[in-house]
Amino acid sequence: MYKTKAYSAASKSSPLASDTIPRRDPTDRDVQIEILFCGICHSDLHYARDEWHDVMPAVYPAVPGHEIVGKVTKVGSAVTQYKAGDLVGVGCLVDSDHTCPNCQAGLEQFCPGQVLTYGSPDKHKTAPVTYGGYSDSIVVDERFVLRIPSNLDLAGAAPLLCAGITTYSPMRHWGVTKGKKVGVVGLGGLGHMGVKFAHAFGAQTVVFTTSPNKREDALRLGADEVVVSKNADEMQKHTGSFDFILDCVAADHDINAYINLLTRDGNITLVGAPEKPLPVAAFGLIMGRRSLSGSPIGGLAETQEMLDFCGQHHITSDVEVIPIQKVNEAYERIVKSDVKYRFSIDMASLKSD
Amino acid sequence: MYKTKAYSAASKSSPLASDTIPRRDPTDRDVQIEILFCGICHSDLHYARDEWHDVMPAVYPAVPGHEIVGKVTKVGSAVTQYKAGDLVGVGCLVDSDHTCPNCQAGLEQFCPGQVLTYGSPDKHKTAPVTYGGYSDSIVVDERFVLRIPSNLDLAGAAPLLCAGITTYSPMRHWGVTKGKKVGVVGLGGLGHMGVKFAHAFGAQTVVFTTSPNKREDALRLGADEVVVSKNADEMQKHTGSFDFILDCVAADHDINAYINLLTRDGNITLVGAPEKPLPVAAFGLIMGRRSLSGSPIGGLAETQEMLDFCGQHHITSDVEVIPIQKVNEAYERIVKSDVKYRFSIDMASLKSD
Numbered sequence: 001m002y003k004t005k006a007y008s009a010a011s012k013s014s015p016l017a018s019d020t021i022p023r024r025d026p027t028d029r030d031v032q033i034e035i036l037f038c039g040i041c042h043s044d045l046h047y048a049r050d051e052w053h054d055v056m057p058a059v060y061p062a063v064p065g066h067e068i069v070g071k072v073t074k075v076g077s078a079v080t081q082y083k084a085g086d087l088v089g090v091g092c093l094v095d096s097d098h099t100c101p102n103c104q105a106g107l108e109q110f111c112p113g114q115v116l117t118y119g120s121p122d123k124h125k126t127a128p129v130t131y132g133g134y135s136d137s138i139v140v141d142e143r144f145v146l147r148i149p150s151n152l153d154l155a156g157a158a159p160l161l162c163a164g165i166t167t168y169s170p171m172r173h174w175g176v177t178k179g180k181k182v183g184v185v186g187l188g189g190l191g192h193m194g195v196k197f198a199h200a201f202g203a204q205t206v207v208f209t210t211s212p213n214k215r216e217d218a219l220r221l222g223a224d225e226v227v228v229s230k231n232a233d234e235m236q237k238h239t240g241s242f243d244f245i246l247d248c249v250a251a252d253h254d255i256n257a258y259i260n261l262l263t264r265d266g267n268i269t270l271v272g273a274p275e276k277p278l279p280v281a282a283f284g285l286i287m288g289r290r291s292l293s294g295s296p297i298g299g300l301a302e303t304q305e306m307l308d309f310c311g312q313h314h315i316t317s318d319v320e321v322i323p324i325q326k327v328n329e330a331y332e333r334i335v336k337s338d339v340k341y342r343f344s345i346d347m348a349s350l351k352s353d
Numbered sequence: 354m355y356k357t358k359a360y361s362a363a364s365k366s367s368p369l370a371s372d373t374i375p376r377r378d379p380t381d382r383d384v385q386i387e388i389l390f391c392g393i394c395h396s397d398l399h400y401a402r403d404e405w406h407d408v409m410p411a412v413y414p415a416v417p418g419h420e421i422v423g424k425v426t427k428v429g430s431a432v433t434q435y436k437a438g439d440l441v442g443v444g445c446l447v448d449s450d451h452t453c454p455n456c457q458a459g460l461e462q463f464c465p466g467q468v469l470t471y472g473s474p475d476k477h478k479t480a481p482v483t484y485g486g487y488s489d490s491i492v493v494d495e496r497f498v499l500r501i502p503s504n505l506d507l508a509g510a511a512p513l514l515c516a517g518i519t520t521y522s523p524m525r526h527w528g529v530t531k532g533k534k535v536g537v538v539g540l541g542g543l544g545h546m547g548v549k550f551a552h553a554f555g556a557q558t559v560v561f562t563t564s565p566n567k568r569e570d571a572l573r574l575g576a577d578e579v580v581v582s583k584n585a586d587e588m589q590k591h592t593g594s595f596d597f598i599l600d601c602v603a604a605d606h607d608i609n610a611y612i613n614l615l616t617r618d619g620n621i622t623l624v625g626a627p628e629k630p631l632p633v634a635a636f637g638l639i640m641g642r643r644s645l646s647g648s649p650i651g652g653l654a655e656t657q658e659m660l661d662f663c664g665q666h667h668i669t670s671d672v673e674v675i676p677i678q679k680v681n682e683a684y685e686r687i688v689k690s691d692v693k694y695r696f697s698i699d700m701a702s703l704k705s706d
Contacts, residue, residue: 055636102617110617110641173642256630264455264463267644270635277609277632282623283408285647288463289526291620292645294638 001025001126005350006135007324008061012050015328016134018353019061023139024126028078031145033088038133039067039159039317040343042189042250045331047119056119065133066092066117067161069154070347079142087148089307091161092117092297094130094144106301134324136350146304149311156316159189159342160307162297163317167194167246168306169298170269171201174244178202183238183245185229185258187214187221190248190271192318192341195221198246200313206238208258217340221318235261240288248272259284259292270294317342323349354378354479358703359488360677361414365403368681369487371706372414376492377479381431384498386441391486392420392512392670393696395542395603398684400472409472418486419445419470420514420697422507432495440501442660444514445470445650447483447497459654487677489703499657502664509669512542512695513660515650516670520547520599521659522651523622524554527597531555536591536598538582538611540567540574543601543624545671545694548574551599553666559591561611570693574671588614593641601625612637612645623647670695676702 001022008019026032044064046052068090072082082088096103097113108114115123118132131138148157167190176182182203184194191207198205199222207218208229215226227234238261245258250272258268259280266288273294280292298306310316318341322330330343354375361372379385397417399405421443425435435441449456450466461467468476471485484491501510520543529535535556537547544560551558552575560571561582568579580587591614598611603625611621612633619641626647633645651659663669671694675683683696 107617170642255633264460270638273635273639277634279630280608280633280645281630282626282647285623285645286626286649287647289523289648290646292633292638293643294635294640295642296639 004136005353006063006131007327007350008063008134009048011060012048012058016048019063021061021063021131021135022126023137024124026074026076026139028076029141029143030076030139031072031079031082031088031142032074032137032139033068033070033090033145034073034137035068035070035133035135035347037069037155037158038065038345038347039162039319040327040330040334040345041067041162042334043162044132045334059119059129062119063131063134064118065135066090067158067163068117068133068138069148069158069161070138073137075142081142082145087150087154089146089148089157089161090117090133090138090140090144091146091165091303093300094140095123107299109297109299134327134345136347144300146300146307149307151311151314153316155321155344155346156319157310158344159193159317159319160310161303163189163193163342164310165298165303165306166190166271166296167248168197168309169302170246170271170295171197171244172302173295174267174269176201176203176244180204180243181206181241183208183242183258183261184223184248185245186248186272187218187341188248188337189317189339189342192221194246194248195223196315198222200309200315206242229257242266244269246271250274252276252278255292256281256284259290262288262290264288265290267291267293317344319344321346324353325349357489358706359416359484360680360703361416361487362401364413365401365411369401372416374414374416374484374488375479376490377477379427379429379492381429382494382496383429383492384425384432384435384441384495385427385490385492386421386423386443386498387426387490388421388423388486388488388700390422390508390511391418391698391700392515392672393680393683393687393698394420394515395687396515397485398687412472412482415472416484416487417471418488419443420511420516421470421486421491422501422511422514423491426490428495434495435498440503440507442499442501442510442514443470443486443491443493443497444499444518444656446653447493448476460652462650462652487680487698489700497653499653499660502660504664504667506669508674508697508699509672510663511697512546512670512672513663514656516542516546516695517663518651518656518659519543519624519649520601521550521662522655523599523624523648524550524597525655526648527620527622529554529556529597533557533596534559534594536561536595536611536614537601538598539601539625540571540694541601541690542670542692542695544599545574547599547601548576549668551575553662553668559595582610595619597622599624603627605629605631608645609634609637612643615641615643617641618643620644620646670697672697674699677706678702
């Protein structure tokens with residue numbers, strides 16, 4: 001066991017502050033990583049502030065962060081895939097049971113025994129729960145370590161580990177390819193990645209937004225068209241035409257307006273989770289055999305596939321790089337959706353803290 | 354043009370009564386059918402009473418009926434598939450545009466130019482709108498005529514044309530086969546067919562009902578297990594275990610309770626259409642990548658496949674056979690769900706009316 005610097009919340013009402021946390025010494029299968037950048041996901045706030053108490057009660061000190069990129073500093077004797085100096089990433093998962101049907105299928109995101117990067121009971125007993133990426137270093141089983149293509153900007157690559165795979169996975173699952181018409185609802189951290197992927201897959205990409213002033217940016221990110229969702233006439237023109245819609249909105253919104261835009265057998269997938277149930281009209285689903293679904297992150301194999309795809313297509317997240325000392329300010333801005341489109345923490349700032 | 358006996362509603366508040374309606378003389382491609390049995394679908398009531406005014410306003414006189422079986426009496430010169438004396442069926446559609454992508458795919462149920470068996474503008478101008486199966490005879494384009502396997506009881510075969518295909522089609526679409534675990538919610542006209550099909554496909558079949566007294570009947574129809582949905586403990590035991598659930602409930606109900614019973618990638622399909630939107634919790638869909646969809650009837654090719662499957666597996670609807678003179682009484686009983694499980698009108702009764 002060794003000590004490493006981190007930023008943690010001491011209680012649900014405390015700002016994040018400098019701290020020292022334990023990490024295990026690498027076991028035979030472990031990879032020790034010096035963290036270079038860590039993206040800030042909205043989940044980080046929810047956890048630090050214990051806003052998801054019912055499904056995932058926070059344990060303090062709480063160290064968030066699951067969009068991690070870094071450099072390998074040491075590997076265990078049985079590690080075969082990585083060596084010191086490699087550029088690697090860690091996403092939302094650091095372990096699973098490896099035996100359930102989901103794990104067997106390479107879908108560790110559905111494993112009932114999954115270990116989240118932060119806030120899950122720590123199997124290694126280094127601490128009561130796992131500590132995330134707002135930290136100098138982390139030690140992870142090599143099966144949960146991913147390779148970062150060397151051509152990617154590391155600050156922009158960090159959010160791929162959660163925002164990237166969360167948007168990539170459902171598009172792959174529901175068959176987004178060239179020739180398909182794809183909508184992305186909401187242009188935030190998730191949505192802007194959805195636009196980049198839909199465009200890179202060759203799909204006709206349409207962004208739905210409530211903010212007309214996001215039009216230019218949406219087009220720059222790869223959208224072929226932007227629809228202001230409050231404009232009923234603009235919406236009407238697209239009735240029955242979408243093969244797939246990625247719904248990235250975590251606030252209350254009219255899902256039926258989007259269901260009606262789907263073509264026969266079209267699907268709309270929720271990746272944002274509004275707090276209140278969404279009223280869904282049966283008729284819109286029945287006429288057209290449409291479906292509404294949800295999707296969390298992806299499995300390890302698919303996350304690597306996504307990273308490789310990003311390497312080939314030069315895709316990273318649009319980030320605002322901040323020092324760790326500005327994390328609390330960043331949280332306030334995230335609550336106000338005031339970020340284009342993700343914060344990425346330069347962890348070098350922690351060394352001088 | 355010729356005249357034929359029928360039962361029609363003269364207004365939305367009128368009971369159905371004896372009437373005479375025009376039918377076209379068979380064109381080259383037409384099949385003239387003497388109707389032997391016609392099932393009563395809940396849609397018949399909605400249409401006769403103009404309860405679906407916004408989507409399908411009734412035109413009076415209204416002649417419902419889209420679960421038709423009968424005997425061919427005459428065919429046009431270009432008809433190749435049928436000859437006088439053949440046992441045939443007609444379902445919810447009597448024509449489509451034949452050119453749209455849906456028709457090209459054999460999915461006429463999604464054709465924007467579809468002609469419903471009753472209440473659609475009549476292309477042949479025999480009457481303002483099409484008249485359904487509560488009638489002595491009907492004339493239909495041979496492409497919308499189906500073959501009824503000779504081993505089936507005709508009274509019980511009639512409801513296959515709507516209730517049958519409505520439950521068969523989504524099960525085929527979502528891959529119900531041997532080895533899958535399938536739920537059927539609601540044991541009525543649709544639900545009892547769903548149970549028969551799920552069982553015949555070899556699936557482990559579970560019926561959800563609010564009425565414990567339907568248990569015996571559900572088992573008789575082919576269910577392996579019956580769950581009383583009001584019993585939270587019974588429901589809990591099935592969490593995350595269903596590959597597919599067919600939701601046949603047209604009343605308000607807690608859809609999230611069923612979504613949570615789905616396994617990873619499981620689907621629940623609505624075939625009943627509750628009047629009010631169903632509140633759907635995003636979390637239940639996201640965790641497990643589950644989907645909620647809807648399905649109407651099926652295309653012509655699939656309807657024939659379903660009828661052939663019924664012939665092979667000796668499947669018909671459980672019906673209560675009534676004379677046409679009891680149709681208004683039957684409507685009242687349908688509103689109270691007082692039928693096991695479908696009314697089938699013996700159209701011989703109309704001859705003596």
